[in-house]
Amino acid sequence: MGLLDGGNWNGKIFVDGWIDGGGGVRDVVEPATGAVLGSIGIADASDAARAAESASRAQKAWAATPPEERAAVLRRAGQLWEQHQDEIDSWLIREGGSIPPKAQLETHRAANDCYEAAGLPTHPHGLVLPTNGPRWSFARRRPSGVVTVIAPFNFPLILSIRSVAPALALGNSVLLKPDPRTAVSGGVSIMRIFEEAGLPPGVLQLLVGGADVGEAVVAAPEVSVVAFTGSTNAGRAVGALASRHLKRVHLELGGNNALVVLPGADLALAASAGAFGSFMHQGQICMTSGRHLVHESLHEQYVEILAEKAQHLPVGDPFAEQVALGPIIDSGQLNRIDAIVKETVAAGATLSAGGTYDGLFYRPTVLSGVETSMRAWTDEIFGPVAPVTAFSTIDEAIALASESEYGLSLGILGDVGLAMKVADGVPSGIVHINEQTVDDEPNIPFGGVGASGNGSRFGGADANIDAYTNTQWLTVRSEIAPYPF
Structure with missing residues (x-):
């Protein structure tokens, strides 16, 4: 049976399992022919709130999971992308209008993003700092918590998985909101891969929806980081909302x-x-x-x-x-x-x-x-x-x-x-x-300046650790320090 056979996802969202969404159902339409390929569930703001609460609870246990176990989930995900490549390619071709080489590139890249992310749990996560006192001083990286990933239609798989995989690898939980027009190849496929790879329940939630869901997955109090890829106008709105709620936001926007x-x-x-x-x-x-x-x-x-x-x-x-x-x-x-x-x-x-x-x-x-x-x-x-x-x-x-x-x-x-x-x-x-303008690889820090983004970077160990963890200063003394009070 194929990854997307069986229909348990058809007409559903994923909040701790495949359930009906509060926003109803939307047809999955093939742009080349107008044929209906299936249906996808549509979330509403209350679904997003429940997903964020559940993701926050699940994240604590996931962050405490030994690094080699988190790495193993990412490696299995990479293998599953390779095993199901033909099936996923077909969805990218039919749902997104991709030519086969472009679809194959996306699936190949999804596997490599997962393999690249599998190295993050055991990557050095801190520094030993000089200090003036009789103590040890460290800067250590801690998971940010709940990460919201909002991705567009054009490269729906790459532009989702490049944030989902490293965020998960580093001990975060993720709320994924793909574009409704490519929600199977950019959302359902990712959800199914990580289900099969053994990701614990609640760590990844799938919320397809409109602007109300987008606002909810940014503003939810449990969310610490927002990774957005899309148009500059939409990015400005997401950035403003995230800033209002004091969320760290990574914006990869348009280009000319x-x-x-x-x-x-x-x-x-x-x-x-x-x-x-x-x-x-x-x-x-x-x-x-x-x-x-x-x-x-x-x-x-x-x-x-x-x-x-x-x-x-x-x-x-x-x-x-x-x-x-x-x-x-x-x-x-x-x-x-x-x-x-x-x-x-x-x-x-x-x-x-x-x-x-x-x-x-x-x-x-x-x-x-x-x-x-x-x-x-x-x-x-x-x-x-x-x-x-x-x-x-x-x-x-x-x-x-x-x-x-x-x-x-x-x-x-x-x-x-x-x-x-x-x-x-x-x-x-x-x-x-001596190359044209279109290129990307899993291990390079990708991002733009000006109206193309806020300087944040997607990809590569250092950029991903910066994006999806927080720095904590930690000091240790052999005994309680003396104070003049």
Whole structure:
């Protein structure tokens, strides 16, 4: 029997077991076909309150569990992702519109996130500090308590598990709120994996819901840390609410990432990198190459090659045929993409490729002659759109790349010496020289600056320990200290 066979989760949430949610039931819809794949339970605020109370009780025993036992649960989870990869891949393809290689990447990454997290329980959790008194002085890391994880639809598995796994490994309990549009691949699958891996009851709770549930899992008094991945506007709201309740909050938000093509760069390789950076997963990635800055000596040819690639990339149902792009997640997102493209063309940009759609299938689109005041340049589009503009000097490239409120990822293609100058001049949480803007690994500290986040980091032992534990100062004397009172 498969991991998701049996239907015990169908139409349910998970609060100490699979139960009916107070918010009713929602269909799980395949965006490529409109077919209903199943149903998911919807929580309400009272479900979130019960889950937080239970998670707080369960966390104390889980934190006291020997490190090797917590590590073993994470290792078993990693093995289960590998054993059930084909099944989970199918859900990522059908529920989220992923092409198979992208789905396989997510499942592979989920296993590796769990394996990476399995090293955290036995990682050094403190320091011995110098002290002026006759005592020992320590800074030790303690579990934060209850961690809320809120994740989006675009990479639903990676963007959930990268916080869930380390938070659990470090002795916390977790409230997981995935996007309702991808709640099976980004929520149910994680819940089922950890059930099978032997995670004690109550340590992980699954709450699918709307803004009321989001507010409840942030404001719950038992919650100490909030890890949020999503849009900048939603992140601002989560950050404000968390701050009001004195919660530590880690925000990984949107991006409008620059891809800089330097003079002398190999055009064929650069255009290939640009196409991947803008069109991978229909551009629905926070790290998507959202602004192509191309040296004036290469600009015209770059646009031609990129447009030709866009015109020949197959678009369709990734579950039924071999395609490069699948569907946009829903009509609301597609309409926004199309409105930005149309408004930018009306403002004077040239539509060099794409700009059309059939159902939720939006053609990969290239816009040239884009000015910095146009929406396709200023906004995070979150669609398969490549806006291109030319620059003449390296200083101009730096200025253009820096002219954004976002600061997530930067790609620079061409001469490494010039690229180093650009890298030093542009504020960005991530810089890739001679690679496009989309990349991530379990062991690297991932995050952005500006409107792309509050500087928090996801991934890697040091960043995860900082994110999901608190520092406690502890002193020890051989006998009670004397005082003058």
